[in-house]
Amino acid sequence: MKRSNSEAVAHIKRVAVLLFNLGGPKNPEDVQGFLYNLFADKNIINLPFGLRQGVASLISSRRAESAKKNYAYMGGGSPILKETQAQADALEAYIAANTKGIEAKVFIGMRYWHPFVEATVKEIESYAPDEIVLLPLYPQFSSTTTLSSFQAFQKAYKGRAPIKQICCYSDNDHFIKAHADAIAAKIKTLKNPQDCRLLFSAHGLPESIIARGDPYKEQVESGVARIMASLPTPVEHTICYQSRVGPMKWIGPSTDATIEKAGKEGKSILLVPIAFVSEHIETLVELDIEYAHLAAGAGVKDYVRLPALGVNPTFIKALNDEVLKALGSTDTVIGDHDCAKCHKFCPKRKMA
Ligand SMILES: C=CC1=C(C)c2cc3[nH]c(cc4nc(cc5[nH]c(cc1n2)c(C)c5CCC(=O)O)C(CCC(=O)O)=C4C)c(C)c3C=C
Ligand SMILES: [Fe+2]
Numbered sequence: 001m002k003r004s005n006s007e008a009v010a011h012i013k014r015v016a017v018l019l020f021n022l023g024g025p026k027n028p029e030d031v032q033g034f035l036y037n038l039f040a041d042k043n044i045i046n047l048p049f050g051l052r053q054g055v056a057s058l059i060s061s062r063r064a065e066s067a068k069k070n071y072a073y074m075g076g077g078s079p080i081l082k083e084t085q086a087q088a089d090a091l092e093a094y095i096a097a098n099t100k101g102i103e104a105k106v107f108i109g110m111r112y113w114h115p116f117v118e119a120t121v122k123e124i125e126s127y128a129p130d131e132i133v134l135l136p137l138y139p140q141f142s143s144t145t146t147l148s149s150f151q152a153f154q155k156a157y158k159g160r161a162p163i164k165q166i167c168c169y170s171d172n173d174h175f176i177k178a179h180a181d182a183i184a185a186k187i188k189t190l191k192n193p194q195d196c197r198l199l200f201s202a203h204g205l206p207e208s209i210i211a212r213g214d215p216y217k218e219q220v221e222s223g224v225a226r227i228m229a230s231l232p233t234p235v236e237h238t239i240c241y242q243s244r245v246g247p248m249k250w251i252g253p254s255t256d257a258t259i260e261k262a263g264k265e266g267k268s269i270l271l272v273p274i275a276f277v278s279e280h281i282e283t284l285v286e287l288d289i290e291y292a293h294l295a296a297g298a299g300v301k302d303y304v305r306l307p308a309l310g311v312n313p314t315f316i317k318a319l320n321d322e323v324l325k326a327l328g329s330t331d332t333v334i335g336d337h338d339c340a341k342c343h344k345f346c347p348k349r350k351m352a
């Protein structure tokens with residue numbers, strides 16, 4: 001009996017994977033507008049709408065000149081889009097080569113600069129996917145990053161495709177392995193491995209944001225505990241927080257104080273960016289220029305920074321794991337952490 005084409009060809013599911021990232025200015029003229037968008041986000045500054053816009057105008061105009069000087073070290077703009085595009089390409093190629101039955105296109109949606117989430121949503125609507133997977137390039141969930149991007153998407157998307165939200169993956173086995181392997185390999189190359197102290201540095205948050213129920217710090221800490229447990233040889237470590245902005249009290253210890261302390265104690269430092277998965281101003285300028293200078297002045301024997309995971313193949317596998325988990329799940333929010341310990345911002349807990 002002759003079979004029709006539709007019977008012979010199994011249905012290929014069209015999947016849109018949307019990678020969320022923060023975004024960054026392309027050139028010096030963009031810096032103030034980018035900063036305005038960041039400080040006008042209610043998840044960053046929790047004030048009523050009109051007041052928040054006023055505060056965002058003030059801070060962005062005051063901060064723009066010093067920020068431009070820092071972006072000038074990177075040619076005037078942020079490499080974050082190029083880095084994110086490389087991750088999108090690597091993930092799309094990995095899924096195409098390893099997964100049957102789906103056609104996945106990987107999109108990028110930035111929160112505070114082009115390509116904005118809102119514009120990418122239009123591209124996704126034209127692609128007409130059977131399902132959409134939201135995948136933040138933030139392994140640890142924070143209301144200031146992941147939740148903010150989820151909200152921007154929900155506001156813009158008017159289609160009907162089922163949505164899967166990956167809330168966090170700081171506990172993903174391949175994420176842990178990518179870090180542990182990179183650390184173990186780098187320690188072997190250090191001049192003074194016996195004096196090495198690992199500094200896991202994450203972007204900080206105001207204490208008030210943690211106090212209102214943000215699970216970010218807990219997820220940073222539990223991920224680091226797993227990485228430490230999977231290292232082949234014991235080594236000292238500290239978790240610290242960088243990139244403080246404004247007068248409020250931020251979570252600590254701060255990365256700069258932790259570097260100075262290591263200098264006083266005669267240590268070498270291997271610095272691991274644990275919450276950034278690409279290179280940008282906070283790694284290339286703050287860690288590689290400002291803190292390298294600080295370390296030299298503080299008497300740190302060697303100051304070595306591991307690159308962000310970027311397109312590390314084991315990290316791309318972690319992203320792929322999360323996409324497959326999302327597609328295979330009936331839950332709308334996917335995260336492999338223990339939600340019993342989570343706070344009110346966890347979207348997975350809200351769903352339960
Ligand atoms: C884990 C990721 C991040 C968290 C959490 C986060 C919170 C947060 N950030 C600011 C203020 C600024 N962040 C800036 C840059 C920046 N932040 C992240 C990531 C997280 N932020 C990235 C990846 C970048 C780099 C963007 C780029 O240009 O490539 C900046 C701009 C730079 C500067 O002027 O220092 C600001 C400002 C706050 C206030 C906050 C939580 C409340
Ligand atoms: Fe930030």
Ligand SMILES: [Fe+2]
Nearest residue numbers: 339342346348
């Ligand atoms: Fe949770």
